[in-house]
Amino acid sequence: MDDGDDVVVRYTLDVDYGQFELLDMRLCIRDDAGHLPGLILDIGSFEQGIPLIVFRQYGDVPVEVTLLSAAPAPLGSDWQDVIEFSVVAGEAASISGWGGEGASELGLTRGVEYRVRYAVSNADGAGRVFDPPYPEDYRLDLWPAPADRAVMVVGESGAGAYWNLQTSAREAGILVNSTVPEGQRFRALVDAAFREHPELREKIRAGRSEFVLGVIAYTQQARPYGDAEPDAFAAPTAIEALALDG
Numbered sequence: 001m002d003d004g005d006d007v008v009v010r011y012t013l014d015v016d017y018g019q020f021e022l023l024d025m026r027l028c029i030r031d032d033a034g035h036l037p038g039l040i041l042d043i044g045s046f047e048q049g050i051p052l053i054v055f056r057q058y059g060d061v062p063v064e065v066t067l068l069s070a071a072p073a074p075l076g077s078d079w080q081d082v083i084e085f086s087v088v089a090g091e092a093a094s095i096s097g098w099g100g101e102g103a104s105e106l107g108l109t110r111g112v113e114y115r116v117r118y119a120v121s122n123a124d125g126a127g128r129v130f131d132p133p134y135p136e137d138y139r140l141d142l143w144p145a146p147a148d149r150a151v152m153v154v155g156e157s158g159a160g161a162y163w164n165l166q167t168s169a170r171e172a173g174i175l176v177n178s179t180v181p182e183g184q185r186f187r188a189l190v191d192a193a194f195r196e197h198p199e200l201r202e203k204i205r206a207g208r209s210e211f212v213l214g215v216i217a218y219t220q221q222a223r224p225y226g227d228a229e230p231d232a233f234a235a236p237t238a239i240e241a242l243a244l245d246g
Contacts (some may be wrong), residue, residue: 038167115153
């Protein structure tokens with residue numbers, strides 16, 4: 001790609017299990033705590049690709065990809081979920097549906113470090129529409145840049161919170177499950193989620209009930225298998241009550 005020439009390509013990807021993939025790219029740096037933003041499905045070594053989360057289980061999903069010569073300006077408020085991470089491109093760096101389905105090479109330069117920005121608009125609307133045209137949008141921006149840590153830039157949807165909160169829940173779960181008696185752990189984990197993410201409490205207090213799902217995901221990720229939990233229908237009400245209590 002020549003300097004100053006941006007290339008925009010719109011792909012339609014056959015997603016399944018709520019994800020598509022970046023192939024033949026090596027993920028560079030996690031965040032300072034060793035985590036990844038929740039929109040990257042953390043599978044450990046990433047030898048088979050980097051799975052990115054979409055907000056529907058399956059379907060043909062459009063993703064707009066822009067190859068840039070330099071770092072872009074910040075996105076507008078329409079993009080409620082934005083993450084950035086760094087990769088090193090391989091010889092056949094590609095984008096594909098789940099499991100490598102329909103892979104298309106992106107034209108990256110082998111051995112070059114790229115910054116990747118993955119953004120989603122209207123993730124909360126995705127769960128209410130099951131047939132195309134879908135209400136949410138997905139975009140991927142890539143530009144040459146020295147490797148830097150993976151970060152969540154914007155997290156303003158409840159659907160995104162479901163994934164983002166799981167990344168830090170494991171450490172809280174180890175502490176709570178070793179120090180808090182069974183039967184009291186659900187409240188302790190909700191309190192931990194609010195301490196770690198105080199913005200969630202404020203959003204739920206303001207009536208944004210879609211963020212309750214993120215707190216539920218946090219408690220589920222942190223709790224040992226088989227440990228007691230509130231009834232599935234009671235948990236949202238309990239979380240909303242705890243948000244108001246404190």
